[in-house]
Amino acid sequence: MVKEECKALLDALSRVTACYRHLVLTIGGTSDSQNLREELKKTRQKAQELAVANRNKLTAVLRDKAVSKEDKAEFERLWVIFSTCLEILETDMRRALELGHDFPLHVPKRPLVQTGMSGGTSGVAARAMSVQNMKYDEADRNIDVVDLKDLEKEIHQVGEMMYEMEMKVNVPQWTVEAKQNPGAELNSAISMGTSSIGMLDEERKPFCHGSKALAGVIFTAVLLVAVILAVCVAKLS
The missing domain is CATH 1.20.58.70 (Methane Monooxygenase Hydroxylase; Chain G, domain 1)
Known part of the structure:
Protein backbone atom coordinates (compact mmCIF):
# COMPACT_ATOMS: atom_id res chain seq x y z
CA MET A 1 0.00 0.00 0.00
CA GLN A 114 10.80 35.79 -31.84
CA THR A 115 8.67 32.68 -32.25
CA GLY A 116 8.76 32.52 -36.07
CA MET A 117 5.23 33.90 -36.46
CA SER A 118 4.82 36.64 -39.05
CA GLY A 119 1.97 38.75 -40.36
CA GLN A 180 15.71 -2.44 -17.31
CA ASN A 181 18.89 -2.50 -19.36
CA PRO A 182 20.02 0.78 -20.97
CA GLY A 183 17.98 1.43 -24.10
CA ALA A 184 15.45 -1.27 -23.25
CA GLU A 185 12.49 1.03 -23.87
CA LEU A 186 13.94 2.12 -27.22
CA ASN A 187 14.65 -1.46 -28.25
CA SER A 188 11.14 -2.45 -27.21
CA ALA A 189 9.67 0.33 -29.34
CA ILE A 190 11.81 -0.73 -32.31
CA SER A 191 10.84 -4.39 -31.95
CA MET A 192 7.17 -3.43 -31.71
CA GLY A 193 7.53 -1.34 -34.82
CA THR A 194 9.26 -4.16 -36.66
CA SER A 195 6.60 -6.69 -35.64
CA SER A 196 3.88 -4.27 -36.72
CA ILE A 197 5.51 -3.91 -40.13
CA GLY A 198 5.79 -7.71 -40.39
CA MET A 199 2.12 -8.15 -39.55
CA LEU A 200 1.25 -5.50 -42.10
CA ASP A 201 3.29 -7.30 -44.74
CA GLU A 202 1.53 -10.57 -43.92
CA GLU A 203 -1.82 -8.85 -44.29
CA ARG A 204 -0.77 -7.41 -47.61
CA LYS A 205 0.44 -10.71 -49.10
CA PRO A 206 -3.00 -12.14 -50.05
CA PHE A 207 -3.92 -8.81 -51.56
CA CYS A 208 -0.66 -8.68 -53.54
CA HIS A 209 -1.11 -12.23 -54.82
CA GLY A 210 -4.69 -11.47 -55.84
CA SER A 211 -3.58 -8.31 -57.63
CA LYS A 212 -0.93 -10.21 -59.55
CA ALA A 213 -3.45 -12.88 -60.63
CA LEU A 214 -5.95 -10.24 -61.75
CA ALA A 215 -3.27 -8.43 -63.73
CA GLY A 216 -2.34 -11.71 -65.46
CA VAL A 217 -5.94 -12.38 -66.48
CA ILE A 218 -6.38 -8.86 -67.86
CA PHE A 219 -3.11 -9.08 -69.79
CA THR A 220 -4.14 -12.44 -71.33
CA ALA A 221 -7.55 -11.08 -72.33
CA VAL A 222 -6.01 -8.02 -73.95
CA LEU A 223 -3.55 -10.22 -75.82
CA LEU A 224 -6.36 -12.45 -77.16
CA VAL A 225 -8.37 -9.43 -78.32
CA ALA A 226 -5.32 -8.10 -80.10
CA VAL A 227 -4.74 -11.43 -81.88
CA ILE A 228 -8.41 -11.63 -82.96
CA LEU A 229 -8.31 -8.08 -84.30
CA ALA A 230 -5.14 -8.82 -86.20
CA VAL A 231 -6.71 -11.91 -87.80
CA CYS A 232 -9.82 -9.94 -88.78
CA VAL A 233 -7.77 -7.16 -90.33
CA ALA A 234 -5.74 -9.71 -92.27
CA LYS A 235 -8.90 -11.38 -93.68
CA LEU A 236 -10.51 -8.07 -94.69
CA SER A 237 -7.39 -6.98 -96.49
Whole structure:
Protein backbone atom coordinates (compact mmCIF):
# COMPACT_ATOMS: atom_id res chain seq x y z
CA MET A 1 0.00 0.00 0.00
CA VAL A 2 2.79 2.42 0.92
CA LYS A 3 4.65 1.56 -2.27
CA GLU A 4 1.62 2.39 -4.40
CA GLU A 5 1.14 5.68 -2.57
CA CYS A 6 4.78 6.61 -3.18
CA LYS A 7 4.49 5.75 -6.86
CA ALA A 8 1.29 7.81 -7.19
CA LEU A 9 2.89 10.83 -5.49
CA LEU A 10 6.00 10.51 -7.64
CA ASP A 11 3.92 10.25 -10.81
CA ALA A 12 2.02 13.42 -9.84
CA LEU A 13 5.28 15.26 -9.14
CA SER A 14 6.71 14.20 -12.52
CA ARG A 15 3.63 15.47 -14.35
CA VAL A 16 3.57 18.82 -12.54
CA THR A 17 7.33 19.28 -13.04
CA ALA A 18 6.96 18.61 -16.77
CA CYS A 19 4.06 21.08 -16.93
CA TYR A 20 6.15 23.72 -15.15
CA ARG A 21 9.01 23.28 -17.61
CA HIS A 22 6.60 23.73 -20.52
CA LEU A 23 5.29 26.98 -18.99
CA VAL A 24 8.78 28.32 -18.29
CA LEU A 25 9.72 27.96 -21.96
CA THR A 26 6.97 30.45 -22.91
CA ILE A 27 8.24 33.30 -20.70
CA GLY A 28 9.10 36.29 -22.86
CA GLY A 29 7.30 34.90 -25.89
CA THR A 30 4.30 36.27 -27.71
CA SER A 31 1.97 34.28 -25.44
CA ASP A 32 3.48 35.72 -22.25
CA SER A 33 0.90 37.41 -20.03
CA GLN A 34 -0.23 37.98 -16.48
CA ASN A 35 -2.21 34.73 -16.65
CA LEU A 36 0.93 32.82 -17.58
CA ARG A 37 2.89 34.26 -14.65
CA GLU A 38 0.07 33.36 -12.24
CA GLU A 39 -0.09 29.84 -13.68
CA LEU A 40 3.67 29.52 -13.27
CA LYS A 41 3.41 30.49 -9.61
CA LYS A 42 0.56 28.04 -8.93
CA THR A 43 2.34 25.21 -10.75
CA ARG A 44 5.67 25.60 -9.00
CA GLN A 45 3.94 25.84 -5.61
CA LYS A 46 2.01 22.66 -6.38
CA ALA A 47 5.27 20.97 -7.37
CA GLN A 48 6.85 21.98 -4.07
CA GLU A 49 3.88 20.63 -2.11
CA LEU A 50 4.19 17.30 -3.91
CA ALA A 51 7.94 17.33 -3.35
CA VAL A 52 7.45 17.72 0.42
CA ALA A 53 4.89 14.89 0.43
CA ASN A 54 7.26 12.64 -1.55
CA ARG A 55 10.17 13.45 0.73
CA ASN A 56 8.23 12.71 3.89
CA LYS A 57 6.89 9.39 2.58
CA LEU A 58 10.15 8.10 1.15
CA THR A 59 12.26 9.30 4.07
CA ALA A 60 10.04 7.50 6.59
CA VAL A 61 10.10 4.26 4.58
CA LEU A 62 13.84 4.24 3.87
CA ARG A 63 14.66 4.87 7.55
CA ASP A 64 12.40 2.03 8.64
CA LYS A 65 14.54 -0.96 9.65
CA ALA A 66 11.62 -3.37 9.21
CA VAL A 67 11.44 -2.88 5.43
CA SER A 68 12.54 -5.95 3.49
CA LYS A 69 15.62 -5.86 1.29
CA GLU A 70 13.59 -6.20 -1.89
CA ASP A 71 11.19 -3.41 -0.95
CA LYS A 72 14.04 -1.20 0.15
CA ALA A 73 15.70 -1.57 -3.26
CA GLU A 74 12.45 -0.46 -4.92
CA PHE A 75 12.07 2.53 -2.58
CA GLU A 76 15.68 3.52 -3.24
CA ARG A 77 14.93 3.49 -6.97
CA LEU A 78 11.93 5.76 -6.35
CA TRP A 79 14.14 7.98 -4.21
CA VAL A 80 16.60 8.44 -7.08
CA ILE A 81 13.78 9.33 -9.46
CA PHE A 82 12.42 11.78 -6.89
CA SER A 83 15.83 13.41 -6.47
CA THR A 84 16.12 13.81 -10.23
CA CYS A 85 12.68 15.45 -10.42
CA LEU A 86 13.68 17.85 -7.68
CA GLU A 87 16.90 18.78 -9.49
CA ILE A 88 14.94 19.43 -12.69
CA LEU A 89 12.44 21.57 -10.77
CA GLU A 90 15.21 23.66 -9.21
CA THR A 91 16.88 24.15 -12.60
CA ASP A 92 13.63 25.31 -14.18
CA MET A 93 12.91 27.64 -11.28
CA ARG A 94 16.30 29.27 -11.76
CA ARG A 95 15.60 29.58 -15.47
CA ALA A 96 12.24 31.19 -14.71
CA LEU A 97 13.97 33.66 -12.40
CA GLU A 98 16.44 34.68 -15.10
CA LEU A 99 13.75 35.01 -17.76
CA GLY A 100 11.54 36.93 -15.35
CA HIS A 101 14.31 39.50 -14.88
CA ASP A 102 14.97 39.68 -18.63
CA PHE A 103 11.28 39.96 -19.61
CA PRO A 104 9.32 41.94 -17.00
CA LEU A 105 5.62 42.13 -17.80
CA HIS A 106 4.65 45.74 -17.17
CA VAL A 107 7.34 47.57 -19.08
CA PRO A 108 6.35 49.53 -22.22
CA LYS A 109 7.82 48.23 -25.47
CA ARG A 110 9.53 45.32 -23.78
CA PRO A 111 11.34 42.98 -26.21
CA LEU A 112 9.71 39.64 -26.99
CA VAL A 113 11.29 36.41 -28.12
CA GLN A 114 10.80 35.79 -31.84
CA THR A 115 8.67 32.68 -32.25
CA GLY A 116 8.76 32.52 -36.07
CA MET A 117 5.23 33.90 -36.46
CA SER A 118 4.82 36.64 -39.05
CA GLY A 119 1.97 38.75 -40.36
CA GLY A 120 0.40 42.18 -40.17
CA THR A 121 0.29 42.36 -36.38
CA SER A 122 3.22 44.72 -35.80
CA GLY A 123 1.02 47.85 -35.88
CA VAL A 124 -1.52 46.35 -33.49
CA ALA A 125 1.22 45.20 -31.13
CA ALA A 126 2.82 48.65 -31.19
CA ARG A 127 -0.47 50.33 -30.30
CA ALA A 128 -1.19 47.75 -27.59
CA MET A 129 2.20 48.32 -26.01
CA SER A 130 2.09 52.11 -26.24
CA VAL A 131 2.34 54.07 -23.00
CA GLN A 132 -1.00 55.80 -23.64
CA ASN A 133 -2.95 52.51 -23.69
CA MET A 134 -1.29 51.07 -20.58
CA LYS A 135 -2.96 51.82 -17.25
CA TYR A 136 -1.39 50.05 -14.30
CA ASP A 137 -1.62 50.95 -10.65
CA GLU A 138 1.32 50.68 -8.28
CA ALA A 139 0.42 47.12 -7.21
CA ASP A 140 0.36 45.91 -10.83
CA ARG A 141 3.76 47.44 -11.55
CA ASN A 142 5.29 45.75 -8.53
CA ILE A 143 3.79 42.30 -9.08
CA ASP A 144 6.82 41.12 -11.07
CA VAL A 145 9.22 42.25 -8.35
CA VAL A 146 7.21 40.56 -5.58
CA ASP A 147 6.86 37.29 -7.48
CA LEU A 148 10.55 37.17 -8.37
CA LYS A 149 11.48 37.72 -4.72
CA ASP A 150 9.17 34.88 -3.73
CA LEU A 151 10.74 32.73 -6.44
CA GLU A 152 14.23 33.40 -5.06
CA LYS A 153 13.08 32.27 -1.61
CA GLU A 154 11.47 29.14 -3.02
CA ILE A 155 14.62 28.24 -4.95
CA HIS A 156 16.55 28.50 -1.70
CA GLN A 157 13.98 26.30 0.04
CA VAL A 158 14.24 23.62 -2.67
CA GLY A 159 18.02 23.70 -2.34
CA GLU A 160 17.74 23.24 1.42
CA MET A 161 15.32 20.35 0.89
CA MET A 162 17.80 18.60 -1.40
CA TYR A 163 20.59 19.09 1.15
CA GLU A 164 18.47 17.75 4.02
CA MET A 165 17.52 14.74 1.90
CA GLU A 166 21.16 13.84 1.40
CA MET A 167 21.80 14.17 5.13
CA LYS A 168 18.82 12.07 6.26
CA VAL A 169 18.88 9.36 3.59
CA ASN A 170 22.14 8.39 1.94
CA VAL A 171 21.24 6.71 -1.34
CA PRO A 172 24.06 7.14 -3.89
CA GLN A 173 22.59 6.97 -7.38
CA TRP A 174 25.33 4.66 -8.66
CA THR A 175 24.34 2.00 -6.12
CA VAL A 176 20.76 1.77 -7.38
CA GLU A 177 20.21 -0.85 -10.06
CA ALA A 178 17.88 -0.07 -12.94
CA LYS A 179 14.97 -2.41 -13.57
CA GLN A 180 15.71 -2.44 -17.31
CA ASN A 181 18.89 -2.50 -19.36
CA PRO A 182 20.02 0.78 -20.97
CA GLY A 183 17.98 1.43 -24.10
CA ALA A 184 15.45 -1.27 -23.25
CA GLU A 185 12.49 1.03 -23.87
CA LEU A 186 13.94 2.12 -27.22
CA ASN A 187 14.65 -1.46 -28.25
CA SER A 188 11.14 -2.45 -27.21
CA ALA A 189 9.67 0.33 -29.34
CA ILE A 190 11.81 -0.73 -32.31
CA SER A 191 10.84 -4.39 -31.95
CA MET A 192 7.17 -3.43 -31.71
CA GLY A 193 7.53 -1.34 -34.82
CA THR A 194 9.26 -4.16 -36.66
CA SER A 195 6.60 -6.69 -35.64
CA SER A 196 3.88 -4.27 -36.72
CA ILE A 197 5.51 -3.91 -40.13
CA GLY A 198 5.79 -7.71 -40.39
CA MET A 199 2.12 -8.15 -39.55
CA LEU A 200 1.25 -5.50 -42.10
CA ASP A 201 3.29 -7.30 -44.74
CA GLU A 202 1.53 -10.57 -43.92
CA GLU A 203 -1.82 -8.85 -44.29
CA ARG A 204 -0.77 -7.41 -47.61
CA LYS A 205 0.44 -10.71 -49.10
CA PRO A 206 -3.00 -12.14 -50.05
CA PHE A 207 -3.92 -8.81 -51.56
CA CYS A 208 -0.66 -8.68 -53.54
CA HIS A 209 -1.11 -12.23 -54.82
CA GLY A 210 -4.69 -11.47 -55.84
CA SER A 211 -3.58 -8.31 -57.63
CA LYS A 212 -0.93 -10.21 -59.55
CA ALA A 213 -3.45 -12.88 -60.63
CA LEU A 214 -5.95 -10.24 -61.75
CA ALA A 215 -3.27 -8.43 -63.73
CA GLY A 216 -2.34 -11.71 -65.46
CA VAL A 217 -5.94 -12.38 -66.48
CA ILE A 218 -6.38 -8.86 -67.86
CA PHE A 219 -3.11 -9.08 -69.79
CA THR A 220 -4.14 -12.44 -71.33
CA ALA A 221 -7.55 -11.08 -72.33
CA VAL A 222 -6.01 -8.02 -73.95
CA LEU A 223 -3.55 -10.22 -75.82
CA LEU A 224 -6.36 -12.45 -77.16
CA VAL A 225 -8.37 -9.43 -78.32
CA ALA A 226 -5.32 -8.10 -80.10
CA VAL A 227 -4.74 -11.43 -81.88
CA ILE A 228 -8.41 -11.63 -82.96
CA LEU A 229 -8.31 -8.08 -84.30
CA ALA A 230 -5.14 -8.82 -86.20
CA VAL A 231 -6.71 -11.91 -87.80
CA CYS A 232 -9.82 -9.94 -88.78
CA VAL A 233 -7.77 -7.16 -90.33
CA ALA A 234 -5.74 -9.71 -92.27
CA LYS A 235 -8.90 -11.38 -93.68
CA LEU A 236 -10.51 -8.07 -94.69
CA SER A 237 -7.39 -6.98 -96.49
